[in-house]
Amino acid sequence: MLDPSIRVQVLDSITDIPAEQWDRLAGPEAPPFVRHAWLTAMEESGSAQRDTGWAPHHLTLWREDTLVAASPAYCKYHSMGEYIYDFAWAQAAARMGLEYYPKLVIGAPLSPATAPRFLVAPGENVREARHALMEAAIESAREEGCSSIHVIYPTQEEADFLEESGMARRMTLQFHWKNPGYSSYEDYLARFNSKRRNQLRRERGAAETQGITLRTVAGAELGPEHARRAHGFYAATCERYAWGQVQLTPDFFARIFRTMPEAMQMVEAVRGKRVIAGAFNVVTPQRLYGRYWGCFEEHPFLHFNVCLYHSVDECIRAGRKVFEPGAGGEHKVSRGFEPTPVHSTHLIFDANLNRAIRDFLRREREHLAPAVEEAERLAGLKPWPLTG
Incomplete structure (x- = not known):
């Protein structure tokens, strides 16, 4: 149960949140894509704004004037710049007479890299904070007329939590060089x-x-x-x-x-x-x-x-230790970049569309293991350290 002293606020600009408070949640080891300066540059430069299809919709939890948890989020009016490739889902929705856009995306704009999506202050109950942020996401997404919620490139531990909470999970591949x-x-x-x-x-x-x-x-x-x-x-x-x-x-x-x-x-x-x-x-x-x-x-x-x-x-x-060259690029495999699963989770409000997408994800996942095996075969890397 959420601490009654905590209030929920949805904000339409990252600049409404003090940079030092946001970055304190992210922590010193956070990838740059979830830092306040990166998100500010996205929004203030006009790259991620309503007229470009990325309407800021940040989910925040506060205890008085102190930020205790947050998720970067955007109401999306297209699927460009996510690299999760759900264009076929939008087409399926249209065939069913449904509006797929807007949708609520929890993640960083134009940044297909795994990073924390639920930023929680040290000492706070992480599980309760995540539940509260997701409840805020669901309530505000419905209010905004969104068809769905998509958490893109969360950490594996976050993806596990979200799947346990009932979201559909998708696993796709990137190709990373590992040292x-x-x-x-x-x-x-x-x-x-x-x-x-x-x-x-x-x-x-x-x-x-x-x-x-x-x-x-x-x-x-x-x-x-x-x-x-x-x-x-x-x-x-x-x-x-x-x-x-x-x-x-x-x-x-x-x-x-x-x-x-x-x-x-x-x-x-x-x-x-x-x-x-x-x-x-x-x-x-x-x-x-x-x-x-x-x-x-x-x-x-x-x-x-x-x-x-x-x-x-x-x-x-x-x-x-790791070089992530971005989405796609099977040509990287033969140059020593190894197949690496990345995650997203999805909550579709329409029951029929939800059922169809979950069935698609089940079938897609069945092909993932063979794809990884084939990529590893094509890479042909000798085990390290070398022997003999």
């Missing part, structure tokens, strides 16, 4: 057979023969020109593909480079005196998150060098 204790890039290559090692060396060596130099710009080195460049590469990639949609504004990049420089990184490919390609990454001491990349010139293996090989080498040098 079991490499001391050099050659250690990483040694886990492949000779044919694959030669392939990776040839691909990485292509940059030198093309006259391309790779460099990392990070922290205090980052300036406004890097923010402009990051948005330019991001927009160029979005505009190149039919599925692409530019959702982040230039001001978003300017804000996070200014307010969170310690967590920002740009990998740049330089040819002559010109930066021809780049990748925008987010970092912590233990993890690197690949976010967006783009190029202004096409060269063989440029994408692999900018987005994968250079950062793998730097993760080994820095002792980072």
Whole structure:
């Protein structure tokens, strides 16, 4: 039972919550995507607002003026930028004569990375706080006319809790590079057979023969020109593909480079005196998150060098344990990125649609284990540490 001294409040801007209180809940080890500065940049830059389909709808619990628990949440009017791919569910709803949008999404905009979704202050009853936040989500979602609630990329422990509470659970795959204790890039290559090692060396060596130099710009080195460049590469990639949609504004990049420089990184490919390609990454001491990349010139293996090989080498040098290059990308498997389950949970208010989606998720999950086995087979990584 919720402490009667605690009040529930749903807020339509992250700036209505003091940054120090929000970040105290998130804790010093939280991924940057749930920090106050990141969410502020999303909203204040115009990247995540009602007119872009992301209406802030943050769930908070207060004891007097002290924030004791919170969830970042948004009323969504489309499914872009979530990377959970429920477009077919929206189509099924339409065939049933139902409005799928708006829906309530608990998670961070445009950030397909696992991170805590229920931020609870130290000393508080975590289970009670989570129940209270979900009750607030259900009540406010119904008031807003939402069809459903979706918790995207929660931690596994949170997903277990939500499934036990009655939400439908979805597991999908990303491909993460994991560092079991490499001391050099050659250690990483040694886990492949000779044919694959030669392939990776040839691909990485292509940059030198093309006259391309790779460099990392990070922290205090980052300036406004890097923010402009990051948005330019991001927009160029979005505009190149039919599925692409530019959702982040230039001001978003300017804000996070200014307010969170310690967590920002740009990998740049330089040819002559010109930066021809780049990748925008987010970092912590233990993890690197690949976010967006783009190029202004096409060269063989440029994408692999900018987005994968250079950062793998730097993760080994820095002792980072995991490199998450983002959603999708089965091509990563043959380059040593391992299949890793990620989670989402779903509460559909319409009984018929709920039944259909749960049946779909059951069948989808039956195919997950074989998919993981096939990906591991294609990766062909030798067990570490190597023996013999």
